[in-house]
Amino acid sequence: MEILFTPNALMALLTLTFLEIILGIDNIVFLSIVSGKLKAEDQPKARRVGLLLAMVFRIILLFGITWVMGLKEVLFHVDWGFFEAGVTGQSLIIFGGGLFLLYKSVSEIHHKMEGEEEGTTGKASNSLSAAIIQIALLNIVFSFDSILTAIGMVSNAEPEQGGFGHAGALIIMILAVVISIVIMMIFAGPVSKFVNEHPTIQILGLSFLILIGVMLIAEGSHLAHFRFGANVEVGTIPKGYLYFSIFFSLFVEFLNLRMKKNRKPVKLHNNKIIDRKLKDEDVTN
Template sequence: MELLTNPDAWIALLTLTFLEIILGIDNIVFLSIVSGKLKEEDQPKARRIGLLLAMAFRIVLLFGITWVLGLQQTLFSIDLGIFSAHVTGQSLIIFGGGLFLLYKSVSEIHHKMEGEEDSEKGKAGNTLSAAIIQIALLNLVFSFDSILTAIGLISMKSPAEGGFGYDGALAIMILAIIISVIIMMIFAGPVSKFVNEHPTIQILGLSFLILIGVMLLAEGSHLAHFRFGNDVEVGTIPKGYLYFSIFFSLFVEFLNLRMKKSKNPVKLHNSTIVDKDLEDTNVTN
């Protein structure tokens, strides 16, 4: 009840909800591309399961804050003179997630341009269960990144010290996660349809995932205190720069799409765009 009458709590809730939605954009892009390879009737199910998994992972991690923070402890150290590191559990998860995201993004771009998924092997891999496994793996990494950001934003100090207390901060973070996931569920369908209907948006989305993968690699290296020599330590890439480049690129592409509406888009392999001429030819045959 104290939180309901506390304007600072409402501001924190709105701020964190907005931040969760922004951080969830890369999740929606990945969901759109992975679900776009499934049968049309399976695509909404994959998106719902993916977003529910994202919400579940975040809430579970919030209840295990002590365990999450415990992952900051050094697991092992490396000292080779010219290179040193103090590897933690968090750094391993985030660094591994960055590698997975880079691999998945580059392979998706290759498949869409070269068309290897049209083979029997590619078709066999385009199942709902395979998509959910990929979504779950990436959600785990995105959840860690999201929760670490939330913990840094919401103060767990007691109300007397200007914070919201442990229970209050936990309630704000859980509510922000639930609201943000509900909002993303509402817009996931239209966003996925738009992404899969425009090849340039698909390639841009995959390029953004490469950027995010590089950011995760830098963040994982920073958490592991990667140091070269005595003075050079790997730093993080500010998320503001990354998301500014993403929104600016999308803005330019929206202008291009508006100016060239009358032109037919390039057909990517495994695209959900139906080639009308090809469809008519098949019907005639």
């Protein structure tokens, strides 16, 4: 346990916690949109259950690191001449999650643009249980992707070799997950309220989920070694580029909201003269 209180371990815990929070932003956006269609009294419960599910799934996956890493083994090969692939368990989960995220994001944008909002007088399909099922399905994918990133960051080599050991690395990753989920629980309510009160933020958030869905599909294709022709292999989309574009877009949207809030209505200095002319024209007509 002494190694957990070393500067290297504390830095790894801080870095991994920050990364978990960043990777959890898309989870909070999805939670906000799904819970926003529920009754007001059910929304906090849906957010709490969703984030607790995220924590439970990630901890279970951390304890099953051997199983997670075993999913890299190829399940079956595909060779059609112009297309080759070696499909693994990891690629199936991440690719399927990306497709689900694309479908859900596009359908939500369609409902909002077409004015098909489901309220209390609309469809009853958006019950608490249905929302939790959607949240659970997506949490599996988000948790899987997050844990793969965490495993790559924290070395489980022995302390003599510059690592934290298997037990030390596991404790660091579990602590990072728990701390990040607690922080997200604290801010999930205000973030959800802000997202649901601003339609432009909702559309922006759904657009981010489309980006993340495309990223997951590309990552799943890369893990499955999708190859077209002789030399064209699908690569991954760097997450740094993706999250930079998300934060930059949010920054610009916040500036727009601030400008709209501070904008004063334009008043014409000669508005009395214009009003008088309009009244004279009405009398003449």
